[in-house]
Amino acid sequence: MAHRPRLPDRRQRGPARLLGPGRRRSPEPAASAGGADRPVTGAVIVGSGPNGLAAAIRLAEAGRDVLVLEAADHAGGAVRTEELTLPGFLHDTFSSVYPAAAASPVFERMPLGDHGLEWVHPVACSAHPLPGGEAAILYRDLERTVQSLERQHRGDGEHWKAFAAPFLGAFDAVRATMLSGFPPIGGPLRLLGKTGPAGLLRFGRLVPESAVGLAGRLFEGPGSRAWLYGAAMHGDTPPQGAGSAIASAYLNLLGHACGWPSPRGGAQWLTDALVGYLRSLGGEVRTSAPVERVLSSAGAVTGVTLAGGEQIATGLVIADVMPRELLRLTGDDLAAWYRSGLKRFVYGPATVKVDWALESQIPWINDEVRGAGTVHVGGSEDEFLAAVAEALAGLPQAPFLLLGQQTVADPSRAPGDAHTAWAYTHAPSRGIDWSAELDRHVERMEAQVERFAPGFRDRILARHVLGPAELEARNRNLVGGDVGGGSYKLRQVLFRPLPSWSPYRTPLTGLFIGSAATFPGGAAHGVPGDSAARAALAA
Template identity: 40%
Template structure:
């Protein structure tokens, strides 16, 4: 007879691994089951193009990973994780060969925006400077059951959490508006979307305070470090095991799912518990093996880890609106990273890897390769001449690769309306479910998408409180 364990975790993405590690560190017996042959979820590294070229199929730069209270507490650096910082966290080039930049230096960023907006940028970020650790901890952990440590500071961020289109009115010129719009567009929503302003500001503050680093060797290093913590504290990880029903799992006091809400409902027999949950736009992603560095016209783009490509705030908004409303892309906004600018180990000597994606409608079956490369060429003429190989993935491929990406939605849920704030549904403990022994920890739960493990951390807290309560602890 199979003996009962304390906790079974389904899914070995960053959130599932963090939940498992947190619980194992507290003495619970933990087993993890992952459908893929390797752990990692959205934080993997693979040779997608040619031998020796190591690409991140999903996440690549990690401003919230380096900020994560959960990752810091687990001392992932002791398990091989090393953060690498490019000279600039992000650059936003323009067709005229110049660029606005997000620098660790507020002054350098302000200067890049021009005289009319330098002061406006400084005034926007000034109240938060030097307070990032406290602020990020609050917005990564706050819920109805966990009040913020600094409610005044968090409320000040919330006041700027208006739609990005409103926040951008403080800027006089296009450079600052485009820079901010590019950061807000990480929400995969139109600039008029609820809380897109807070998203843009959070990315800006992270850039100033902690940077937008990559993991040495690739994002797999994050997952491998988390897996090492699980095993160090006695947890067991099983790969290549697809879970279809709850009764296929070992008996346990609690089950934690790093899955989409709809998959959880199907596996755990919760019926229509999440019928109102909505999935958002997908992405079309291209990974490149290059014969040399990207030939950006703007010199600042050559020293940035991440480069955003959108000629204006209006162009960015049009691209995001098209993806959100089901229209084919025409002039896409691109989020790109160039890890080999700071980590040459990711490619053979003298070669480079390059990562680029645009947002497209959920479930879209088109091919945006030409559109992506036309946009890159606009800011880096001669780029195509450097391409040795490419690997493309649209919504169907992304969904097949990771079941959490319903319709190719890499954020595991639309960032729109009240769902931006109340994921996956209105509840005092959003990681709990209608089943008293079943919990959800994926990016569908607060604080939402990103490789920071905080959905897993927050769910683990809910689990151990429930387990201690059940034993009178």
């Protein structure tokens, strides 16, 4: 494969903790405004995350003039790559692993490969190291996963196969159910046609069920059950909570159907490909252009005001923002009932994320874990469930971690034989004094990795830490350090951001919301933004 050029300089900005010298540079200059106040005949998109870019692309494909306005000095929202620790070490600042992007019907129709995107798949999608050097592994290959689960308890692998195989055989219908705009009707109808009433009922049962309940139905071995719980923790509903079964089952099904890949060279390549395609359609992206107000008159959008006072006239605004920011942008212009509904939107837990520059690969005791792009570090079933329960109200001594090691499949992200890794853990959104606890909690996180990879801490060259406040400071959509786009507790799985037949529309004519706060929710798949653009085109 031909050598790919290094990403442009994307180094750390904003609050961080560093061990090692690190590097900083001045923000990139804003793109030219092309003059002072100017009308836009098509649309303004507020925010350049995957949803904002997906909305802009849908409108541009329909022939609309599109201007994307991004507050940060770079496009991408939470899809960003920077040299956070040391020169030559490329870290994904926020998200890093993209099974939903690989499955996305929105991205599938776009020629993103022509604009530099290349997916890299690790040997294993995910691994769950267990005490005693054992591990349960999710492979793209169903049979290899069956073998791994059979090692945990005889029959567990076959039970997983019996559960997963029918849904994999109808995965286009599963995907249409999980990755479509609201209301999700067409996907379930296709699933009914492919699996029959019994299959549709089996899938529907997962929505209110807990991951603990599903694991109890499928597995005898505690290691297999812990393996299933790990996928649930990519959201905010704990394994014991109603609604966690659908998250854990679907994410593992995605692993078999599409893998858990990352963009070669870093997450930024996904952003750059989306921006490149948008520009090829004539769309424009302006960075360092924070929107301060959505303007309206007589119940309809008339434009936006940027920081500094510049006004841009338009009759269509799609906001890739969270409900709290939409309230700020619109003031009292939205109907009282709608404002009240947005204020009731529930955000997810706080997050602490650590990135490491490592002199060599993490020395996991279990060799199979070394080939996994994502590692669920939680220990035994009992340890896992205890840590998750403790994290609902405080900071556990042995926290559950979601850990990524993208350099095991993509060595272009680090110089020589060095590696990068990252991990994040959830914490209560209130009641923690992070000025006192952040450093201590990072020590707990590193000690948890050390349990399953002795010698890990000796390989750390530098670390970069983002606590909840730092995450939100870098991206307003990460409210309180919530990286999931709002809670996925059962009341908010379907009705996002509030109960509505068309959740992308607002009472203000010409204003639409297309962020992860709308159905089907978070992950980088672009469906909310694309759905908001479709609603706008149909208006």
